[in-house]
Amino acid sequence: MNVRRLIPSAALAGAVALAATALTACSGTAAGDSGGTDGKLAVTASFYPMQFLAEQIGKDHVKVDSLTKPGVEPHDLEITPRQTSRLAEADVVLYLKTLQPAVDKAVEQSGVKNVVDAAALTTLETHSADGHDHAAEGDGHDHGEAGTDPHVWLDPAKYAEIARGVGAALEKADPDHAADYKKNTGELVTKLGALDTEFKDGLGNTASKTFITTHSAFGYLAERYGLDQEGISGVDPEAEPSPARMKELQAVAKKDNVTTVFFEALASDKTAKALAHDTGLKTDVLDPLEGITDKSQGADYFEVMRSNLKNLQKALGSK
Template structure:
């Protein structure tokens, strides 16, 4: 199973001590509506999982714009000086530090006073690209491991663990209550409802993956460390945290052997990045391919219309690949 090292982060109370306004309805538009949103709190979210939280908790009291448009791979996002200027007009910025370097820089330059960093609302961990220790040798071979994300290599993909996503939701809800006290009761109610839905989703994953023929899954993108850790699985990534990085020949050979050893039936790819390496590995090993979506964005190719639908599709695909009983 995945071995983790816990990295202490800022306490929730400190992270939630924000001085003002909140979030907005999830759209794929560029940021920059700021104030003047028909009395609503204007929030700019960095990408889909953050925008979804804003929409679910803020509902009618907020208006949300997303920096990352639908179909854009968040890791590849580039922000223009104009967008950085527009970002400064937002009432609140909701982002996840270390996931998107361009966003980190833009937020630092924006001058926005009310910033919510989701990375401070839960405990981030260090995950390798798998549950097995490939050590320094793997890094030397250029497999794109977690060092790309700085800050002790902490894995930012927390939203793929419903329990950690719920912790972030509570922090965002608390921040909104403080920023917009007139609607605090509504934010509290909406947060409780969302956390309840995430608790149900967590139970579905626990029950659905309790008994499987295999505990190992292979995916192109090292995004599923938290999910694997939560449900006792081993993630083996072809690339590292960057879905577009090219794996070394040694890594491909290693995965071919692992697939046979661990009774792996499927190589997973995702909707926003190339499936070339996944299909190459599958062809070389006689395996099937399927989608495991890291939920970094929703498009018409997604296996669902929102976070919950796509996560349940992921569960179904994992159950099939792992031989759930």
């Protein structure tokens, strides 16, 4: 596996408990007394995976706004001063620290108190693009301590851990509807468990275990299901690979019976097509689910993840 598990820091060890209680300052305040609209809890999410959790757990009790609009590459998001000032008006801000430096800075500058950092609700790891440890070198993109990979939502089991923390936070922020949040969280976690089983069953017996992708966002998914991710670039989807890396991938494709080079909808497919042309491989979509657009192979997290599963099964020769 192209993965090295990080030993959680002391600060992370108690993170779940801290995140779950981060909203105690407003725990006695009804949603209608703060920034909510029509009595709803106002939640600002940094990008789609956080927005989806808030909507699934909050349902009719929340009004969710996303800082990253559909079609915008989350890594490159820029925050306006007006957006920063409006963050302080939210009842809850839900984000994933280190994924979007602009959001991290805006949250800090806004002075908002009711913050849930999804990265603190699970254990982040470091995943290299090619089986070598490049954590110390970096990838041209700051992903936190020791080059940690933030793409935890692509592992349904880790996403379920985050969902539990978000549910607990919403219960604290809006205790009048705590029972509903708890119920909705349980239902979502059950669905994520079923999705996890689908991936385990669907990828348990394949002709190849190696997949090549332009965006090295699938380290958690690869680790969970016994696969080997070979990234053309690092976790930054726009990074240009070196000629040496392209040559190395040609050798990997031949050795590991790779059939397909994956690209994503929100970034250019130029590099994927170039590699596929040079190696005689096919191309297909593997969506990192950083946003939903008209080009997405599904209308929500579950639909796109199941499309990813089908594309992986086809590329890896599922039996």
